[in-house]
Amino acid sequence: MAKRKITNTLALAVLGLLQEQPMHPYEMATTLRERYKGGSFKINTGSLYDTVAALVRHGWIESVETGRDGRRPERTVYAPTATGQTEFVGWIDELVRVPVPEYPKFLAAVAYLGALGPERATDALTERAGHLTTRIEEAESALAATVGAGTVPRLFMIEVEYGLHTWRAELDWVRHTLAEITGGTLSWPRVERTATGWTWTEPTA
Amino acid sequence: MAKRKITNTLALAVLGLLQEQPMHPYEMATTLRERYKGGSFKINTGSLYDTVAALVRHGWIESVETGRDGRRPERTVYAPTATGQTEFVGWIDELVRVPVPEYPKFLAAVAYLGALGPERATDALTERAGHLTTRIEEAESALAATVGAGTVPRLFMIEVEYGLHTWRAELDWVRHTLAEITGGTLSWPRVERTATGWTWTEPTA
DNA sequence: TTTCGGATAGTCGGATCCTACTATTAGAAA
DNA sequence: TTTCTAATAGTAGGATCCGACTATCCGAAA
Numbered sequence: 514m515a516k517r518k519i520t521n522t523l524a525l526a527v528l529g530l531l532q533e534q535p536m537h538p539y540e541m542a543t544t545l546r547e548r549y550k551g552g553s554f555k556i557n558t559g560s561l562y563d564t565v566a567a568l569v570r571h572g573w574i575e576s577v578e579t580g581r582d583g584r585r586p587e588r589t590v591y592a593p594t595a596t597g598q599t600e601f602v603g604w605i606d607e608l609v610r611v612p613v614p615e616y617p618k619f620l621a622a623v624a625y626l627g628a629l630g631p632e633r634a635t636d637a638l639t640e641r642a643g644h645l646t647t648r649i650e651e652a653e654s655a656l657a658a659t660v661g662a663g664t665v666p667r668l669f670m671i672e673v674e675y676g677l678h679t680w681r682a683e684l685d686w687v688r689h690t691l692a693e694i695t696g697g698t699l700s701w702p703r704v705e706r707t708a709t710g711w712t713w714t715e716p717t718a
Numbered sequence: 719m720a721k722r723k724i725t726n727t728l729a730l731a732v733l734g735l736l737q738e739q740p741m742h743p744y745e746m747a748t749t750l751r752e753r754y755k756g757g758s759f760k761i762n763t764g765s766l767y768d769t770v771a772a773l774v775r776h777g778w779i780e781s782v783e784t785g786r787d788g789r790r791p792e793r794t795v796y797a798p799t800a801t802g803q804t805e806f807v808g809w810i811d812e813l814v815r816v817p818v819p820e821y822p823k824f825l826a827a828v829a830y831l832g833a834l835g836p837e838r839a840t841d842a843l844t845e846r847a848g849h850l851t852t853r854i855e856e857a858e859s860a861l862a863a864t865v866g867a868g869t870v871p872r873l874f875m876i877e878v879e880y881g882l883h884t885w886r887a888e889l890d891w892v893r894h895t896l897a898e899i900t901g902g903t904l905s906w907p908r909v910e911r912t913a914t915g916w917t918w919t920e921p922t923a
Numbered sequence: 924t925t926t927c928g929g930a931t932a933g934t935c936g937g938a939t940c941c942t943a944c945t946a947t948t949a950g951a952a953a
Numbered sequence: 954t955t956t957c958t959a960a961t962a963g964t965a966g967g968a969t970c971c972g973a974c975t976a977t978c979c980g981a982a983a
């Protein structure tokens with residue numbers, strides 16, 4: 514399998530928008546920000562202009578018009594090429610089909626949870642649980658306000674459902690782990706230096 | 719809250735290793751690769767040397783020895799500074815405490831799942847489910863071989879448990895969505911152009 | 924009438940990150 | 954004895970990414 518030319522998913526969002534209508538980058542930014550409040554894409558104007566340039570370089574989109582309104586900066590309007598249209602679908606297909614390794618910050622932190630000690634870990638996890646809870650509630654009401662009201666088909670907000678699902682799963686794990694720490698089933702071993710390296714002893718208390 | 723100087727979690731792994739022993743970068747790479755087969759960190763020699771340089775710049779680690787073995791390239795051995803030791807724990811604490819927005823590839827793809835159409839989406843999701851299943855089985859047996867055998871305390875492999883949990887959650891969602899597509903509860907609306915933009919009609923069939 | 928904030932449209936410089944590569948040595952294979 | 958491979962240790966160049974910034978215009982408030 515040939516390597517993808519572009520990896521940033523912001524390019525996917527750009528392609529997605531241009532399937533609907535030709536647009537200039539600034540308009541893409543505002544449209545995306547409004548549409549994906551939920552945060553499926555990291556929208557950053559700097560990155561956006563670079564991404565658009567990359568898409569042009571690879572021939573997935575092309576400029577169809579450049580004009581200016583008064584003495585405002587010039588606007589360049591882009592539209593997808595034929596290649597761009599097929600690559601769009603192909604890319605989605607691949608992203609769905611094969612899971613790629615990801616490295617979320619929390620995973621890294623969990624790897625060193627031991628360094629916090631049981632009390633501080635409990636405290637930190639409790640705070641995280643709180644943040645997650647509010648996020649989940651927000652996403653729930655956002656869904657209720659759109660899909661629930663029938664203003665948007667469910668399929669078009671399915672990524673919000675997925676996000677919600679992952680946060681709920683994370684919250685589950687956090688709560689479960691908290692219970693294990695306080696319940697004593699997840700113990701903090703005592704670590705000691707030796708000549709060759711390290712040893713640990715489980716506190717059987 | 720002041721912004722973090724370093725964001726790459728590979729730096730966290732480096733700090734973690736140096737808590738145990740002074741080390742040179744190449745040794746860090748091999749140790750990390752061996753220890754985190756599960757993939758909590760993205761280990762890349764290029765990034766590693768840059769990360770180490772950044773840690774030195776910020777005064778979190780310092781070189782304690784430079785020597786060479788025969789005519790091999792020179793090795794620089796690093797150890798954490800006092801700042802580095804406290805920052806290490808502080809960073810973990812923060813990462814656990816406050817969830818930061820992340821943008822996994824799959825989330826982006828799900829946002830455009832509609833573009834695949836029901837058949838291709840079903841196909842792709844089915845394939846993903848297969849990949850996830852094998853990953854999960856691998857992680858399960860890795861855990862059984864270490865924690866299950868009592869060679870490593872559970873706390874030291876807790877991030878594998880967390881990874882496993884998230885994959886299981888993802889698999890759940892994928893299977894659930896597949897069932898909804900085939901069951902007809904997640905329908906593909908018919909999208910049409912209008913003068914002003916787009917309209918959709920739910921297939922009530 | 925001036926001024927001030929927000930929307931419009933995009934640029935720029937630097938940090939970061941990764942791929943691909945260099946160069947050497949020890950030991951196995953032939 | 955030569956050749957090959959894996960391990961050792963790191964470098965270099967370029968792509969990418971992002972935060973901070975520029976510059977203009979419009980409408981409302983003062």
